Amino acid sequence: MPAKKREHDPTTGKKNKKEKRGELAVINSDLRDEAVQKGMRDAWQRKESYTNGDIHLDCEPFPHCQITRFLQSESFVESLQAELLQLNFNSKSNDLYKFKQSDDLRERKEHYISQIRSVIFGEFRIWLSEVLQVDLEATVDISCAKYEHTDVLLCHDDELEGRRVAFILYLVPPWEVKDGGTLDLFSTDEHCQPVSVVKSLLPCWNSLVFFEVSPVSFHQVAEVLSEEKCRLSLSGWFHGPSLPRPSRYIEPPVPRHTHIPRDESLLFEWVNEMFLDPRYQARVQQEFEESSEICLPGFLQEEKLRQVRSALQSSEILWERKGPPNKRCYGCADMQNVPSCVQECWELLSSESFFILLSNLTGLRLHYLCGDEEESENEDGKNETENRDGEGNTQASASSTDADTSTTEKKDKGPPTCVGELRRWMHGDYTLLHDSVKREYGLDLQLHMGCAGWKSEFGGFTSYIAHDEDEEFFSLAPDSVS
Ligand SMILES: O=C(O)CCC(=O)C(=O)O
Numbered sequence: 001m002p003a004k005k006r007e008h009d010p011t012t013g014k015k016n017k018k019e020k021r022g023e024l025a026v027i028n029s030d031l032r033d034e035a036v037q038k039g040m041r042d043a044w045q046r047k048e049s050y051t052n053g054d055i056h057l058d059c060e061p062f063p064h065c066q067i068t069r070f071l072q073s074e075s076f077v078e079s080l081q082a083e084l085l086q087l088n089f090n091s092k093s094n095d096l097y098k099f100k101q102s103d104d105l106r107e108r109k110e111h112y113i114s115q116i117r118s119v120i121f122g123e124f125r126i127w128l129s130e131v132l133q134v135d136l137e138a139t140v141d142i143s144c145a146k147y148e149h150t151d152v153l154l155c156h157d158d159e160l161e162g163r164r165v166a167f168i169l170y171l172v173p174p175w176e177v178k179d180g181g182t183l184d185l186f187s188t189d190e191h192c193q194p195v196s197v198v199k200s201l202l203p204c205w206n207s208l209v210f211f212e213v214s215p216v217s218f219h220q221v222a223e224v225l226s227e228e229k230c231r232l233s234l235s236g237w238f239h240g241p242s243l244p245r246p247s248r249y250i251e252p253p254v255p256r257h258t259h260i261p262r263d264e265s266l267l268f269e270w271v272n273e274m275f276l277d278p279r280y281q282a283r284v285q286q287e288f289e290e291s292s293e294i295c296l297p298g299f300l301q302e303e304k305l306r307q308v309r310s311a312l313q314s315s316e317i318l319w320e321r322k323g324p325p326n327k328r329c330y331g332c333a334d335m336q337n338v339p340s341c342v343q344e345c346w347e348l349l350s351s352e353s354f355f356i357l358l359s360n361l362t363g364l365r366l367h368y369l370c371g372d373e374e375e376s377e378n379e380d381g382k383n384e385t386e387n388r389d390g391e392g393n394t395q396a397s398a399s400s401t402d403a404d405t406s407t408t409e410k411k412d413k414g415p416p417t418c419v420g421e422l423r424r425w426m427h428g429d430y431t432l433l434h435d436s437v438k439r440e441y442g443l444d445l446q447l448h449m450g451c452a453g454w455k456s457e458f459g460g461f462t463s464y465i466a467h468d469e470d471e472e473f474f475s476l477a478p479d480s481v482s
């Protein structure tokens with residue numbers, strides 16, 4: 001029920017001060033019910049589900065609770081929504097997310113914003129402390145987010161010093177699965193790494209979701225697909241003692257191999273002869289040494305390229321999803337089961353003669369017969385770079401195929417080796433920058449197929465950033481190499 005309206009103070013006849021400024025925030029009265037509190041507390045301790053009226057607790061894949069009709073008064077929520085929409089919103093975009101965020105709400109003086117802030121970090125925090133049996137601090141950590149068409153927040157766990165419970169209050173129009181924008185919860189494996197979405201919560205007007213921030217609280221906001229609807233929410237964290245965290249999981253390294261023995265005939269068959277001319281190679285090398293990257297259009301012979309491209313488009317290839325989703329999500333082909341011309345192209349890239357060709361084109365020592373003019377510079381760490389996800393992956397949002405090999409060598413580290421994948425990028429695929437990767441020197445090679453006429457708004461670029469820098473220094477679009 002809405003807070004009782006009283007226009008005038010009966011004793012003075014003056015307007016009631018609070019009424020003049022607007023309604024008060026009152027939370028769902030079920031939360032004050034002692035039986036509900038006890039039921040919630042017991043269920044939370046035992047990690048069991050619990051439902052009572054507007055409150056639904058579920059512990060799979062990790063404990064989370066949805067409170068529908070969080071605020072008693074509909075008109076309060078409407079006024080709050082209107083006030084929030086008047087705020088200034090800033091576009092936020094990086095590899096992990098794209099959405100709009102309001103200015104800081106901690107100090108805002110607007111009536112409804114102040115009201116909701118004090119009820120969430122006052123009465124509701126005390127209720128939550130009681131239910132979870134955890135001392136939650138009065139620290140105010142809240143902002144307003146607006147997700148519109150194509151906005152997204154990829155898989156993450158919310159872990160940050162001090163955050164104990166995450167909450168989101170939704171202020172959305174009637175929402176359906178086809179609108180996207182669900183809050184997806186991930187299951188995790190034995191290393192606390194996310195596996196797949198096992199539950200999706202539809203955002204719902206005046207409902208509040210909360211969950212404990214933990215090593216397994218992986219979630220995402222699915223891309224908003226509706227072109228009209230605005231997914232407005234207030235979200236933040238209650239701070240308190242963090243849960244124990246296992247040490248960061250480091251993925252086992254992907255096995256690499258040295259070149260495979262194939263002679264130059266493979267090069268003559270596959271590579272445009274221009275790139276085999278030593279004078280042209282010297283020019284390419286000079287340019288590569290100046291800029292550390294080079295694009296070689298028309299690298300493969302037209303007929304070979306056509307064969308590979310059409311073989312890749314055939315349905316014979318089994319594309320497997322590569323995860324974990326907090327690091328990457330794209331299709332990857334099993335190289336044992338690809339058409340023979342694709343296999344042959346793969347052999348070309350791993351062949352001894354190709355290692356020599358790459359040495360000649362780059363000046364890097366990728367074969368013992370070739371000198372390395374860059375070696376002393378690399379040894380200083382001057383050229384240390386890392387791409388957007390630190391592992392030589394591209395980010396894409398449309399169908400494409402991409403072969404990527406990396407070759408590395410450092411003194412006393414043995415002969416140069418390579419590793420690669422045949423990848424397919426579709427709408428929604430991505431890689432994320434992350435820390436759990438060993439930094440080392442390497443050469444990234446990308447061979448894009450079927451990306452002619454690529455437009456920048458398709459996404460799918462690879463973003464390279466230097467270690468410890470925020471800004472990218474180089475972006476590679478697929479069309480520049482097809
Ligand atoms: O809006 C949501 O449903 C979740 C938002 C979220 O996960 C976050 O802001 O960290």
Ligand SMILES: [Fe+2]
Nearest residue numbers: 156157158219
């Ligand atoms: Fe989150």
